[in-house]
Amino acid sequence: MKFFRIKQKSRTMITSVILLLLSSSHFFIEAAKSSNNCAVPPFVGDLPIAENKEVLSIWKDYKSGEDCSNQRRETQQVIDDLPDEVRAMVFGRLPSFLNGASTDVKKMFRAIMYNRTLNYDLKKQELSKLAEEILSKKQLAEFKRYMEERERREKEFKEKVNNLSPAAKEAYEKLQRLKAERAKIMEEMTDDVRKELRHLFRKSKNRSMKF
Structure with a gap:
């Protein structure tokens, strides 16, 4: 019985660690909900170059005292889009x-x-x-x-x-090339272009919500 409890406890601990890494994409928003602090998140320096620029751009025009719901939501989206391995590096060990x-x-x-x-x-x-x-x-x-x-x-x-089947392998290779191209575009994008696109997506989201 004692052995079972120890084994069960170990499984629980392992499960908790796995869930922590898998849910790290929600780390920022959940922390923000319990705090009134609206500012650039402390982990921004640990992000890849493209995502670092993106998050800094999101918060660039924010003024203290204003509502920061959009900034938090957009920061969360950046985190959600990170590959699992990168997310684990940022929020894990x-x-x-x-x-x-x-x-x-x-x-x-x-x-x-x-x-x-x-x-x-x-x-x-x-x-x-x-x-x-x-x-x-x-x-x-x-x-x-x-x-x-x-x-x-x-x-x-x-x-x-x-x-993989030939079709699946071809699709995988195309997706890998697209990921590399997207990363390159994100890194080369200027702050002004980021701002324009962010405003475009905000408006598109608001329109679809109204619709």
């Missing part, structure tokens, strides 16, 4: 090799990890080069273990992709 690393070092690794214009092999190459240049001996050993695990998962995923 960093890889063990970055424990104790300086803020600048973390930013350099994040810049590569978050770069959706790079494929897996190029990311691996850039990360390995950076690790050899700036990590300590202990951190480098942790990094190599981290990359071995990623390599294993990547191999498993590639096998699954290769087992």
Whole structure:
């Protein structure tokens, strides 16, 4: 009976951790609901470049004391659109090799990890080069273990992709190209263009709600 309780408790803890990561996309809005603070969220510096620019642009014209419902909702949308792996990096744990690393070092690794214009092999190459240049001996050993695990998962995923039907595989490859193109557009977009598009989407949403 005691063993069952311990086992059940462990399962509950594991489930809680999984749910925390899966629900991290709602972290900002839920925190905002319990606070009257309307401001740029503290995690903005941990976001990829494109999303960082987007969130800063969302809050750029906000004035203290005004209603910030739109800003909160649009920030939530940015978070929701993040890939699961990136969301886990922002709201979950960093890889063990970055424990104790300086803020600048973390930013350099994040810049590569978050770069959706790079494929897996190029990311691996850039990360390995950076690790050899700036990590300590202990951190480098942790990094190599981290990359071995990623390599294993990547191999498993590639096998699954290769087992797809020709039509499904073609669709997957097209979606990957579109994701890279979208990331590039988002990074190159100026604040003025972001503002125009944001206002356009706000108006479109209001019109559809009235309709």
